[in-house]
Amino acid sequence: MKKSNVLSEYGALFALILLFVINVVTRGGNFLQIENLRNMVSQNAAVGIIAVGMTLVIIAGGIDLSVGSLTAMCGAAAILIVNKFSTGGMSPNMAILMAALCAIGVGALAGLINGAIIAYGRVAAFVVTLGGLAGFRSIALVLGNGGEIRSQVPALQDFGFGGVAIPFVKDASGGPVLIYWSAITFIVIALLAGFILNKTRFGRYVIAVGANQRASEYSAINTQTVRLAVYTLLGGLVGLASVLVGARMNSVGTGSVGLYYELDAIAAVVIGGTSLRGGKGRIWGTVVGVLLLTLISNMITAYRIDTNWQGLVRGIVILVAVLIQRGRKEND
Amino acid sequence: MEFPAVRALDGVSIAFASGEVHGIVGENGAGKSTLMKILSGVQQATSGTMKLDGTPVLLHGVKDALRRGIAMIHQELNLIDELTVAENVFLGREITKGGLLNRAQMVSETEGFLKQVHAGFPATTKVKDLSIAGKQLVEIAKAVAVNASILIMDEPTAVLSDPEADSLFELIAKLKEQGTTVLYISHRLVEVCKICDRVTVLRDGTWVETMDAKKANPAELARLMVGRALQDFYPPKVPAPNGNPILEVKNIGGASLSVRPGEILGLAGLVGAGRTELAEAIIGTRPIGQGTVLIDGKPVRIHNTKQAMSHGIAYVSEDRKGLGLHTSLSVVHNVTMANLRAYGKAVISLQQERKSADTWKSDLDVRVGDLNAPVASMSGGNQQKVAIAKWLEIKPKVLILDEPTRGVDVGAKREMYNIIQRLAGEGMACIVISSELPEIIGLCHRTVVMREGKVMGELGSNELNEESIMHLAAGVEAA
Numbered sequence: 001m002k003k004s005n006v007l008s009e010y011g012a013l014f015a016l017i018l019l020f021v022i023n024v025v026t027r028g029g030n031f032l033q034i035e036n037l038r039n040m041v042s043q044n045a046a047v048g049i050i051a052v053g054m055t056l057v058i059i060a061g062g063i064d065l066s067v068g069s070l071t072a073m074c075g076a077a078a079i080l081i082v083n084k085f086s087t088g089g090m091s092p093n094m095a096i097l098m099a100a101l102c103a104i105g106v107g108a109l110a111g112l113i114n115g116a117i118i119a120y121g122r123v124a125a126f127v128v129t130l131g132g133l134a135g136f137r138s139i140a141l142v143l144g145n146g147g148e149i150r151s152q153v154p155a156l157q158d159f160g161f162g163g164v165a166i167p168f169v170k171d172a173s174g175g176p177v178l179i180y181w182s183a184i185t186f187i188v189i190a191l192l193a194g195f196i197l198n199k200t201r202f203g204r205y206v207i208a209v210g211a212n213q214r215a216s217e218y219s220a221i222n223t224q225t226v227r228l229a230v231y232t233l234l235g236g237l238v239g240l241a242s243v244l245v246g247a248r249m250n251s252v253g254t255g256s257v258g259l260y261y262e263l264d265a266i267a268a269v270v271i272g273g274t275s276l277r278g279g280k281g282r283i284w285g286t287v288v289g290v291l292l293l294t295l296i297s298n299m300i301t302a303y304r305i306d307t308n309w310q311g312l313v314r315g316i317v318i319l320v321a322v323l324i325q326r327g328r329k330e331n332d
Numbered sequence: 333m334e335f336p337a338v339r340a341l342d343g344v345s346i347a348f349a350s351g352e353v354h355g356i357v358g359e360n361g362a363g364k365s366t367l368m369k370i371l372s373g374v375q376q377a378t379s380g381t382m383k384l385d386g387t388p389v390l391l392h393g394v395k396d397a398l399r400r401g402i403a404m405i406h407q408e409l410n411l412i413d414e415l416t417v418a419e420n421v422f423l424g425r426e427i428t429k430g431g432l433l434n435r436a437q438m439v440s441e442t443e444g445f446l447k448q449v450h451a452g453f454p455a456t457t458k459v460k461d462l463s464i465a466g467k468q469l470v471e472i473a474k475a476v477a478v479n480a481s482i483l484i485m486d487e488p489t490a491v492l493s494d495p496e497a498d499s500l501f502e503l504i505a506k507l508k509e510q511g512t513t514v515l516y517i518s519h520r521l522v523e524v525c526k527i528c529d530r531v532t533v534l535r536d537g538t539w540v541e542t543m544d545a546k547k548a549n550p551a552e553l554a555r556l557m558v559g560r561a562l563q564d565f566y567p568p569k570v571p572a573p574n575g576n577p578i579l580e581v582k583n584i585g586g587a588s589l590s591v592r593p594g595e596i597l598g599l600a601g602l603v604g605a606g607r608t609e610l611a612e613a614i615i616g617t618r619p620i621g622q623g624t625v626l627i628d629g630k631p632v633r634i635h636n637t638k639q640a641m642s643h644g645i646a647y648v649s650e651d652r653k654g655l656g657l658h659t660s661l662s663v664v665h666n667v668t669m670a671n672l673r674a675y676g677k678a679v680i681s682l683q684q685e686r687k688s689a690d691t692w693k694s695d696l697d698v699r700v701g702d703l704n705a706p707v708a709s710m711s712g713g714n715q716q717k718v719a720i721a722k723w724l725e726i727k728p729k730v731l732i733l734d735e736p737t738r739g740v741d742v743g744a745k746r747e748m749y750n751i752i753q754r755l756a757g758e759g760m761a762c763i764v765i766s767s768e769l770p771e772i773i774g775l776c777h778r779t780v781v782m783r784e785g786k787v788m789g790e791l792g793s794n795e796l797n798e799e800s801i802m803h804l805a806a807g808v809e810a811a
Contacts, residue, residue, distance in 0.1 A: 200679050201672050208669060211658045218617065218647070218655045219670040219722075220638040279660050 008324045012271050012288045015317070019295050031298070034169050035177055040294050044264070045182035046071070046241035048290040051265040052186075052193045053234035055286045058269050059197070060230045061210035061278030062118065062125040066132025067238050067265055070110050071258030072140035075242035078103035079149045079252050082156055092155035096247075104239035110136060111235020115228040133262065137255075144254030151250045160247030182244040189237065194283040206230060211279025267314065268293055271321040292317070344539045345380075346532050348482070353504060353514045355528035355545060357521060359557050359768070363537040364517050368484050371515070372404035373397030395424075403475035404484040407491075409467045413460035418442035420459055421474050445473040449503055465496040472503065483507065484515045489523060490603045494806065501527050519767070521550035522802070535559045554798065558770055566774030567750050570594065570757040572793065576629065578761045579645065579730045584613045584623030586786035591730065591761040596752060598776030598796075599765040601805045606785035607765045608650060611732045615640040615647045627729075641670065644729035648719050650738055650765070652712075656719045659708035663700055664689040666707050666718050671725040692721035696751060713744025720751065731755060734765045749775055769798045781805050 007014070023031045030036060041048075050067050057064050078099040085095035110132065117128045143149065151157070163178035171177050197203040205226045208216045216223050246252045270276060271292060272285025293314060300310050344367060348354050358364050369375040371382070373391035381388050384400060391397045394404075411420050418439045427434045427441075442455035451469040459467060468488060475483050485504075489497040504514055504527060518524050524531055528545040533556040540556050558565060577590035587610050591597040599607045612618040614625060616634040624631050627643050634640050640647070649656040657666050667689045668675055675681050675688075689703050696717045700710055707715055716736060723731060733752065737745045752775060756762050766772050772779055779791045781804035788804040 199682070201676060202678070204665065204669075204672060204680060207661065208658055208665075211660045212654075215655050215658050216669075218637055218649060220636070220641050221669075222638075279658070 008273065011324050012273060012285060012292055012321065016288055016292045016295065019292070019299060023299070027302070031295070031302075034166065035171060038166070038177060038179055038183065040291060040298065041186065042180045042183040043298075044290055044294045045180070045186040046245045047261055047264045047268070048186045048287065049189050049237050049241040049244070050234070050261055051268040051286050051290050052190050052283060053230075053237035054265045055269050055272070055274055055281055055283055056193065056197065056206055056230045057125075057234050058266070058274055058276060059210045059278055059281040060206045060227055061213065062227060062230065063129065063266070063276075064111075064114065064132075064231060064234055065126065065129040065262045066110070066114060066136055067234065068258040068261035068263075069133050069135070069137035069140065070107060070235065070238045071242045071245065071261055072252065072254050072256075073110070073136040073143070073242075074103040074107045074239040075246045075252035075257050076140045076143040076149050076254050077106050078239075078243050078246050079151050079156075080143060083152045086153045092153050095153060096156055096159060100240070100243045103243050104236045107239025107242065108232050108236035111232040111238070112228065114235065115231030118231065119224040119227040140252075140254040140257075144252065146255065148251050148253045151246065156247050157250040160244070160250065182248065185240065185244060189240075190283055190287050197281075197283055202226070202229070207279055207281075209278075264290075264293060267318050270318060270325075273321075273325065275325065276322075289321075342537045344534065344537070346539065346542060348513055348515065349530075350481075350513055351508060351511045352529040353508055353516055353527055355524040355531040356515060356517045356534065357519070357524055357531060357553055357557060358534035358540075362534040362557070364534055365486070366537075367534070368404060368486060368515070368517060371397075371482075372402055372484055374404075398478055398480070401479060401481035402484070403478060403480035403482070405468065405471045405475065405486065405488060407486045409464075409471055411459045411467055411470060414458065416456050416458055417446070417453070417462075417470050417473075418455040420470055421445060421455070421477050441477070442473070445476045448476050449473050450499065463496075464491045465493070465500075468492070468500070469503075472507075476507075480512065482513045482515065484517075486517045487519065488516075489518065489520060497523070521553045524553070525550060533557055550798070554770065565746065565770075567746070567753050569596070569775070569777065569793075570753050572777040577626075578628060579614075580626040580629070581610070581614060582624045582626070584610060584625075585621055587623075587782060588787060589763075589780045589790075591763055593729065593761050594756050594759045595778065596756045596762045596764060596776045598772040598779035599763055599782065600769065600772045600779050600801050601767075601782035601788075603767060605782040605805065607782050608734055609785065610782070611647055611734055611763070611765060614732065615645055641726050641728075644727075645732070646670075646723035646726055646728035646730070647732045648716075648723055648734060648736065650734035652715055652719055652739075657707050657715060657722070659715075660706050662704045663693075663698070663707060663710075663718055664703050667692055667721045667725060670722055674725075688725070689721075692718075692724070696721055697747065711741070711744070712739040713741055713747070716740055716744070716748065717751075724755075728760065730761045730763065732763045732765070735767065736764060737766070737768070737771060769801055772801065773797060 020031060023029055054064060054067065081099040081102050082095050085098055086092055090098070114128055114132055117123050118125045159181060161180065163180040164184065165176035165178055169177045197206065205216070205221050208219070208221055209223045209226045213223050245257060268289030269286050272282065272289035274281030274285060296313055296317065297310055300307055300313065344363065356364050356367070366375070370377045373394045373396055382391070383389065389400065412423065421442045422438045427437045439455045446455060449469050449472045451466065451473065453462065453466060459470060462470065488500060492500060508514060516524065516528055525545055525548055530542055531545045531548050531553065532542040533540040533553060535557060573592045573594035575592055578593050580590040582588045585606065587606070589597065601607050609618060613620045613623065614634070616636045616639055625634055626632065632643055634643060653659050658669065664685055668685050672680065675685050686703065692698065693700065693703065698714050698717045698721070700714060707718055736752070737748050740748060752762055752764065764772070764775060773796045776796070777793055779796055779801065781788045781791065781801055783805055791800055
């Protein structure tokens, strides 16, 4: 492997390690403490879950700009359902489960509609999902009367802050350190997606369709179904993510939840080394991309840099990632 | 992954006289295109010199070549469809007045050039509204507009009808009278002998002979191009089978044919005769119209590649990069792409996949170091073997090979022929679409000749020769 290939293959990982090293040198490595690491994974778990789904969409040669608005729409639906069912006498946990399933269903349905218009209607994904970006947000605002929808079920936030205790680790006051359900979900989803992409027939078809759609058609692959499926899958994951966001905040601000998620998710995918041209990509890269973006924003806060700079730093990171990728293209 | 660079041209020296029409012939891969690329500034030679009017020149790109009066007309024409003829002719050197485009001037000058090339359309026509022949005239007008003294034409008649070709020949004669040197590349030996003053034969990247075209004849040129008698180049044919056809095609856009198990059926015709379209109709990627397809005598309905596969029909496309292969993916992934279900309904067995790719690698002698390397890094011949392996994976009963040796070097060609004979020997019905007549003759038991989407006739093994095929394909006396 050539030197430049190593850089483009593992560049994001090197950058992540570099930031940790900087932290070790300047602050004695407080970011590496278990609790902080735990926070880092949980913090952007929702975006992470969406980014994982986005990776599949982008590998299949597509893009989805509607995920942020869809998060708000599904989240709003979830909270409304939780409230409705629990006042209807259902047990809180049952109501949460129902709400989660409904949110996933609504998300998957929205993804299915996106995918159907893209695959069967032959409209550019960019345009279709740009429509979704506007439309889903609008539906969310209608559901919330333009404002916040609060959960009346305390168990929802208990779930948001619940999780599994890390063995042998105690916090400052001697209590257990939990890995939140959101982080666990993120990790499980990422592992599952990695398995699907690399080990299953569907995953191979996703790569094939993104690499060369016409050659895939000639290989008797149903390319429309594959594209429909990746958008539907992403929609379902957005629904799942929206429940985690809503549980954490115990509410969904229909105008604010999910803002710029599409940008963060696409940025993480690109930083992780997945090609925007499609046909090439990896899930672990996206996970590293999400962690890298989280770490950057955490460092900006911790080092008391004016947070207004955050956007510029992210922009530069994304550009550098793409430039390195282009270098790899020429090496092929 | 790298493969050793192939020397496309080796020690070729040719002198082109001013004002002559010089034919250049050779098989695919003989080095014609490379030579033309060097002469037109697209590519630089790694060694050797080029003299223009006796002075050594070094061409820095196409623009430099144009400035020195060398213009090339490519097979795939380089025009911008959405622009008008005049805009195309003046593309990159627009006439301006006070910083603004001077349309009137450009249009009137273009009208003049169009008149010189006998074009019957105005300079304000959009290029997309022109026929292929019209587009070609625009290309020639472009060359006239820059006062080109050397005009290189790459297979200009491949896409033309006979009357169109005839008027092109008249134009070439006229340009010659005006002192333009024309380098004329063509596969059509008859027309080369007819319109050229001298002919150069290239083979395997080397110069073979330059001769007076009036003294040359197509058979002689063909012999020089191939370099050995056809019998030596093509492996012995497996015996032609009798018995019932496995595949019958009836009246797809006026084309009918049948092929038996173990038979190699040629599908000959000029470029654009509708052979690929027929193949695509058979495998269901194109509407079949009023036609019917019968497998083992029973009519079947095929609307997509999947159904074609389930009936045992596989199609190896002529367009390897676009349709045949996923060039950015690995050899392993390509080989199993059409048959992935066999490696697991949901979860794929990666070991089995790998094993199968290994088997194909040794079976078809695919020369690749790393089976995980992208197919794009391999030579044309090896890519073609991967494409064939991909379709043999589904164990087809009928294999349609579309231009199986296009872009493949001479050595790999022979291997390809061996593979096809072997498959036929094993009882597979093979349909070979080829524009190379020697290939059709050397390989096939029987040949169907197409023209404008229709079958013009069928030739048995003993009637197969270049004359008989060309006669049907072009409707003219030929080689």
